[in-house]
Amino acid sequence: MATKSKDKTKIATRKPWGRLSDDLKEKIICEIKSGMLSQRAAGRKYGLPSSTIGKWMEKHNLAILVHSKTSYELSAMDENQETKLLKKKIDELTKALADAQLRNVGLETMIEVAESELKINIRKKRGAKRS
Template sequence: MGQKLIEKEVIVAEYLAGQTTYRKLESKYGFDFRVIHSWVMKYQGKKQKLNMLVKPGEVEQPPLPTDVKALQAELRKARLHNQLLNAMIDIAEDQLKIDIRKKSGTKR
């Protein structure tokens, strides 16, 4: 009986750690996801105690992106695109003498 209680607490702690879903826990431990959900709701107030049961590294962490240069290049492209769009709006406003950007605080 005591072992089952500890197992429940570990499952709930793993869910509350935020790295998994009820369905994944169902397939990992063999308990129905609805039962696990009811345990989580029951133990929701005891989150701090349960987090101590899961040791760091015990819960599977998704891998971080390793291609930082590609992400930086994508960010650079997005910033340049934003600058281009702003320049186009400025030119259109200047040539057409029409305010294109919405002014903050205007009322309909």
């Protein structure tokens, strides 16, 4: 109990531009991933915007994808846990793909609008002559 109030006090008394330690960020993410708190509830508990916590979660998920230890984790799990982990990983990857596709569509739209309003060609023409 003492650690919870200590963490809460630390966050409440920090300067607005102060950064939180990676250990505390990790603790908040673990509470959310374990299902103890929702992202919004964690934001209320620790006095942080839920969008900030969401960005931490995205970075954490990307770090997990890059430094994946699933082969080690899978060998120590039974089939049910392995299935749950794989489904969770599929959901995370599906969400990451959807985000990337949405970003791509947004960038394409931005280029089209800029080309039509500024009346300049931004995209490189295929098959252009070499000099």
